Amino acid sequence: MSTKTNDYKRAYIWQLPIRIFHWVNAWAITGLVATGFIIGNPPGLISTKEATDQFWFGYIREIHFICAYLLVAVMILRVYFAFKGNKYANWRIFFPFKKEGFKRMWHVIKFDIFLQNEETNGSPTGAVGHNSVVAASYLVMFLMGLVMIGTGFAMYAPTSTWFFPKMFGWVTNLCGGDFNVRTIHHFTTWTFILFAIVHIYLVFFHDWLEGLGETSAMVSGYKFVRRERIKEDKETEIVKEIAAAENTTKDSVLK
């Protein structure tokens, strides 16, 4: 039996702000979805207490609003790092609508959906960061996030005095009234639920079949790439840099 295993190198792909974005975003969305469903259809409790003694539904709504602000905050952070971050965080990744991008998308689809094997230096999708299909889906989810922020703050605006929610007042007119805004908000929620499920599944799927360490990468920031993918002439530099500071390898890792 062959005991030759691949030689993997550790590459720092997801910078700290990107990981912060990911987890705050994930928990904010979880909180928003959970409280959102309660707000949409609250349980009818039988209580002997006076209304003045309880405020649970008010707190549910408060959690929803706090999560909404967190979502906005990390979204702004993420947009900033789409310009300031490394190449795996760059905004260009999310627009793979060029010839090369479509070629990569087709590659991902062949691997993920038609389950064909194709050897490309240890990464069947040919991508170390986001693969093209996933990147395009993140663009869609970003737009969905804007829809949720727009419709959510449009409903929030009339009871707010701060300028930020008030900026979204026009959305209500655009949608033709609060009722439609609410309906759009409710429907769009489901895109996040469905996305989250597929997203988590695909992370596990790729981790299992590709072995780049996708799951842990969003915690540590590191992925594992095959030695062959790292250009020879840069190698000494990498060793030096890693020795100097672990976080400055970003330019050395090539596709």
Add this chain to the structure above:
Amino acid sequence: MEDKDKVPETYYNSIQRQGYTRRDFLKFAAYIGAYMGVQSSAIGQITKALETTPRLPVIWEHFQECTCCSESFIRSDHPIVADIILDKISLDYTLTLMAASGHQAEAAKKATMNKYKGEYILCVEGSIPMGADGNYCCIGGRSALDILKESAAGAKAIIAWGSCATSGCVQAAKPNPTGAVPIHKIITDKPIINVPGCPPIGEVMAGIIVHVVAFGKLPELDSAGRPKAFYSKRVHDSCYRRPYFDAGLFAENFDDENAKKGYCLYKVGCKGPSTYNACGNMKWNGGVSYPIQSGHGCIGCSANDFWDAGSFYSRDSSIIPGNIEANADTLGKIALGGVAAGIGAHAVISNVSKRKELTHRINQGTENEKHLEDL
């Protein structure tokens, strides 16, 4: 109408002529000022304006409507409202209330339109049918569209009374057989005050008229053209049952214990959270009550397309037209089931189809584990 050729008298003159005292008049000014939400110092301004301003000529057109707006208006709880506005505002033409009829009435309207060109206020009740060349609504042999265009041409401003005139209301509900459209879809070159509601609250209507009269300009409007003084808050936000909402105490049925206790009607389809109106503050019929206080949820009559926006008794809305009742959660659950099934199948198939590669990798890994020096 009879005093068309006289020197225009002021509101105060006509109020006095009606037999009201100065005290009654001042009470009215304070009352309407309070409803309009102006500060107390502006009440003097209102009083002065009503004393000195010549009465405003008003043409009140009725198209596809049920006259509930007029009914609501004449039931404003202060008698001067009905007197000043309907009798004395020089309401030169209104089908429901004018004494004249036939050619006389049409001639009177024509005369006002010519004499006060660019000065009169046009009030419109009802929507305009665009289907069948506008023949669904004809008055005096002319289509509503035709009449509206003519009256609007010389108007200083237009007040669109009620949901018919502001969003089409029941006539424009699906499938909208007459092709009814609201006023702002037809008249685009005049300032329009939208006063939605089915009907609007009488005091709101009076307040808007008095505002136009007293300050000589339109009240401050929101982005949907509605006066901010009355439509800036949702019914929900000024509802006296709001504390039950925040406490999470809801009626689940109209006949349950919670409904009896007067809990929030959110779960039985109250549209208060999506409806902008002053019902919670001003209430109806002189502050007696309003729908929620009477135990029924708000149906959202001042919201756009409220007939089509889901059931009055449910918070869910169906997006698929026709008989299929589909709301967000039903569709979502179906999609969730589909995705879950897809993922399950995908997981099984991928492990089978890539078994060679996986076996190889697992063997390698196991082999390495055996040769690992540890402990």
